[in-house]
Amino acid sequence: MKFFKPIKSFKDVNIAIEIFAELSASRMSKIMGFPLLELEITEKDGKLGLLMDHLPDKANENVVNIDKIKSALAFEEVILNIDLKEEHVLAKEKVAYIIDHGHSFNAWKPLYYIQEIIDKKVSRFNLWSNWEKFMEGVEIINSIDDKNVLEILRDTAEEIYQHNFCKLFDRKAVEETVDLSFRIFRYRKRILSSLF
Ligand SMILES: Nc1ncnc2c1ncn2[C@@H]1O[C@H](COP(=O)(O)OP(=O)(O)O)[C@@H](O)[C@H]1O
Ligand SMILES: [Mg+2]
Numbered sequence: 105m106k107f108f109k110p111i112k113s114f115k116d117v118n119i120a121i122e123i124f125a126e127l128s129a130s131r132m133s134k135i136m137g138f139p140l141l142e143l144e145i146t147e148k149d150g151k152l153g154l155l156m157d158h159l160p161d162k163a164n165e166n167v168v169n170i171d172k173i174k175s176a177l178a179f180e181e182v183i184l185n186i187d188l189k190e191e192h193v194l195a196k197e198k199v200a201y202i203i204d205h206g207h208s209f210n211a212w213k214p215l216y217y218i219q220e221i222i223d224k225k226v227s228r229f230n231l232w233s234n235w236e237k238f239m240e241g242v243e244i245i246n247s248i249d250d251k252n253v254l255e256i257l258r259d260t261a262e263e264i265y266q267h268n269f270c271k272l273f274d275r276k277a278v279e280e281t282v283d284l285s286f287r288i289f290r291y292r293k294r295i296l297s298s299l300f
Contacts, residue, residue, distance in 0.1 A: 120273035129205035159194035178241025
């Protein structure tokens with residue numbers, strides 16, 4: 105079964121940046137092996153949205169991929185996901201996934217706020233993690249070449265620009281979003297072990 109999450113329709117550039125954050129997080133998780141869902145921009149009943157697998161259950165510590173969930177705390181911190189909470193960890197057949205990355209990177213954040221939180225731990229749920237599992241996540245993130253991350257951020261921003269559902273996401277916004285998101289990622293990667 106599939107779950108469809110419609111794109112919100114306020115007049116705000118963050119509507120597009122939110123979709124950028126969701127898709128970028130999902131694609132980065134894929135090359136790093138963290139448990140996020142694959143997302144696809146799709147139209148349903150005349151509305152654009154994100155299509156993903158439907159997850160019927162609340163996750164708990166007994167899921168089969170609990171070690172990956174624990175190490176994904178490093179991922180959630182490096183992408184500055186300020187919206188990680190227990191309700192955002194769902195499961196299907198005892199395999200857990202972290203959902204909702206629409207408040208990662210620069211999405212919904214004025215610059216002064218990014219400056220305020222850039223050195224801080226931001227997650228509100230610790231994914232049952234511990235220092236050892238967190239550091240396994242840090243190692244995975246460190247093993248990925250930043251060039252691959254930049255490529256994902258660029259390609260994703262371009263794709264959203266081409267979809268043209270938010271006129272405020274213009275060329276300048278595309279460049280700013282990629283630049284800011286990549287800077288957030290690189291900075292937090294450098295200080296990641298202090299964010300447990
Ligand atoms: N893949 C999914 N499968 C099942 N339920 C989901 C899925 N994604 C989201 N939900 C449900 O919808 C709620 C809202 O989704 P979420 O991604 O958090 O949207 P929002 O960005 O509006 O907060 C979630 O808290 C969850 O209950
Ligand atoms: Mg949510």
